[in-house]
Amino acid sequence: MRIENSFIPVRGVGERTERRLWEAGVTRWEAFDPSAPGVGGTTADRIEAFIQEASTHLQRGDASYFDRQFPSDERWRLYENFRESTCFFDIETTGLDQRRDRVTTVSLHRSGETTTLVRGHDLTADRLRREFEAADMLATFNGARFDVPFLEESFGLDVTTPHLDLMYPCRKIDLSGGLKPIERELGIERELPDVDGREAVRLWHRYEDGDEDALDRLIAYNREDAVNLRRLADRVTGELHDRTFPVDTDP
Incomplete structure (x- = not known):
């Protein structure tokens, strides 16, 4: 799994919400749409803000940023990148x-x-x-x-x-x-x-x-x-x- 597959760092997105996004075909950041099922307007805004900020840090190869953003038991997701x-x-x-x-x-x-x-x-x-x-x-x-x-x-x-x-x-x-x-x-x-x-x-x-x-x-x-x-x-x-x-x- 790559960082770009993950939405769980976003406040308000837990494992179930992330899984619903994946099952709806939103498997990467660029596939996110605010109208995705199971995501309210506030959460959708947070996801979009996270994607914009995180994409910049990913381009820079800033592992420290993602180390801070991901829950401790999900930091294994940084490894592939x-x-x-x-x-x-x-x-x-x-x-x-x-x-x-x-x-x-x-x-x-x-x-x-x-x-x-x-x-x-x-x-x-x-x-x-x-x-x-x-x-x-x-x-x-x-x-x-x-x-x-x-x-x-x-x-x-x-x-x-x-x-x-x-x-x-x-x-x-x-x-x-x-x-x-x-x-x-x-x-x-x-x-x-x-x-x-x-x-x-x-x-x-x-x-x-x-x-x-x-x-x-x-x-x-x-x-x-x-x-x-x-x-x-x-x-x-x-x-x-x-x-x-x-x-x-x-x-």
Whole structure:
């Protein structure tokens, strides 16, 4: 689903009104007519005003505007428009305490390229800030509660780039639990299925003791997390599209 298919950001338009518009053939902004069934004059005026304003922001590629306009549980609808400029990222740490533990690696996947930043090498606040500011959207799994606040605490960042935490769209299609079980349920394969978060901590400590191979393995694991987020986002938003948008239309 694309942003242009959506009317739900408009005050007075809920899921039922939006669905009535779709079923009446109003599947894109340019198809809207104030005489559309089930829409009163006031709501029609609001829709027209929204379309005019939103079209300008869409032409500018302003993801932040739509991040503010869409209800939080519907922000997955931004993904199709901003997929290629989305930064999928995942962090590894020495533990779960943001004040005591350290970030060891951060892998970022965007436009088919993956970069891994390593503590003590190129993992710095400035580098993270540049990476996030270069993206229109961020995508994580449980990043709203873990990855983003951990980075903000550890590096003094204020992450303001629109953020799609895939854990919540997964729940909308009854996929619960951690990232790895969800990947297995969807058939998303891994090259390092035996490495998990606890092993990632041990790998970092082995690297600190001089084992360079342990760092290579940690980086490979972290990179796989980031790359698989793209696959997960494609699958989950595709499923949500099929469940939400019951009209055959070109995206």
